[in-house]
Amino acid sequence: MSGSTLVIMAIVMGLMYWIARGMIGGYFAFFFIASPIVVGVVAGLIYGDLTRGLIIGGGIAAAFAGIIAPGGNLPTDSALAATTVIPIALATGLSAEQAIAFAVPMGLVGSFVTNLRKMINVIFVHRADACAARGDSAGLTRCAIIYPPLIELPLLFLPVFLVVMFGQNAMLAFMNNVPTWVMHGLEVAGGVMPAIGFALIMNMIGKPKMIPYTIIGFILVKSMGLNSLTAGLLAGCAAFLIVMAKRDRAKEGA
Numbered sequence: 241m242s243g244s245t246l247v248i249m250a251i252v253m254g255l256m257y258w259i260a261r262g263m264i265g266g267y268f269a270f271f272f273i274a275s276p277i278v279v280g281v282v283a284g285l286i287y288g289d290l291t292r293g294l295i296i297g298g299g300i301a302a303a304f305a306g307i308i309a310p311g312g313n314l315p316t317d318s319a320l321a322a323t324t325v326i327p328i329a330l331a332t333g334l335s336a337e338q339a340i341a342f343a344v345p346m347g348l349v350g351s352f353v354t355n356l357r358k359m360i361n362v363i364f365v366h367r368a369d370a371c372a373a374r375g376d377s378a379g380l381t382r383c384a385i386i387y388p389p390l391i392e393l394p395l396l397f398l399p400v401f402l403v404v405m406f407g408q409n410a411m412l413a414f415m416n417n418v419p420t421w422v423m424h425g426l427e428v429a430g431g432v433m434p435a436i437g438f439a440l441i442m443n444m445i446g447k448p449k450m451i452p453y454t455i456i457g458f459i460l461v462k463s464m465g466l467n468s469l470t471a472g473l474l475a476g477c478a479a480f481l482i483v484m485a486k487r488d489r490a491k492e493g494a
Contacts, residue, residue, distance in 0.1 A: 246331075246405060249286050253323040254401035256282065260319050261354060262392040274319035276300040276343075280326050287330045296329050297322060299336040300343045317350025318343075324403040331408045357395055361388050453478075 259265050260274030272278060280297015284290040304318035321343035329339035364383040371379035461471050 245286065246408070249283065249327050250401045250404040252282060252286060253279070253327055253404050254397040257319055257323045257400045258389075258393060258397040261317070261350075261357070262389050262396050264389050274323060276304065276318055276322035276326070279319075279322040283326045283330060287327070289330060292330060293326060296326050296334075296336045296339045299340050300325065303340045303343065304347065316344075316347035317354055318347055320350030320353060320400065321347040323400050324407065327404045328407045353396065353399065357392055360391055360395070364388055364391075 256274050256279060260269045260272075263270060265273060276297040277294070278297070280293040280295070280300075281290065282293075283297075284293020287293065300318065300322055304316065304321070324346050325339050325343040328334070329336075329342075334342070364387050368380050368383035371377075371383060457471065457475060460474075
């Protein structure tokens with residue numbers, strides 16, 4: 241990755257994370273702008289390899305698919321994982337599975353950053369309450385709309401910018417100095433994470449009995465080397481047959 245491309249990549253990734261997690265674009269930005277798939281598309285376009293960017297982004301999205309935020313508290317942050325890991329993976333040649341393995345700990349770091357942002361913003365909440373009590377609408381606007389994004393700029397933008405700018409060399413040094421079996425282990429661990437993500441979804445929606453279907457699909461994809469389109473068509477056919485069989489049994493019972 242050339243120097244100018246690296247700078248553009250770092251700025252764009254930092255801005256995407258700032259806009260999304262800083263709630264500047266509202267909940268649309270929170271759930272969409274910094275989603276791993278969107279980040280993968282944008283990073284792939286900047287790097288010049290849209291296909292790899294989308295594949296890595298889709299893999300990270302699948303790994304974080306079953307994560308929920310009870311009480312509004314994120315246990316892990318897929319946005320920070322995506323905006324930092326995807327550009328580095330594109331530049332260093334990491335596979336999608338290896339990128340997922342590195343994305344998981346970065347997601348945990350992102351949860352701490354999000355909690356820190358909320359703690360800082362409590363200051364402006366109290367100031368906004370005071371402004372509302374005095375009838376100071378201008379001060380209320382500043383505390384609610386202007387000050388939080390400005391404080392969040394160094395808190396959210398700067399870490400992503402620095403990681404993308406300087407993380408490539410650190411990742412290359414790591415890859416050149418660790419044994420091959422360690423990288424293979426990371427690849428295996430990353431390959432399992434999407435299956436865990438879908439299993440969490442099944443459990444979250446109250447359908448734990450569907451988890452074996454997820455395991456079967458994962459085994460088939462990995463052992464037979466199926467691509468996403470083929471696996472999706474097979475899964476769709478299996479779902480159709482199961483639904484039709486249930487309807488036939490319901491009619492016979494009636």
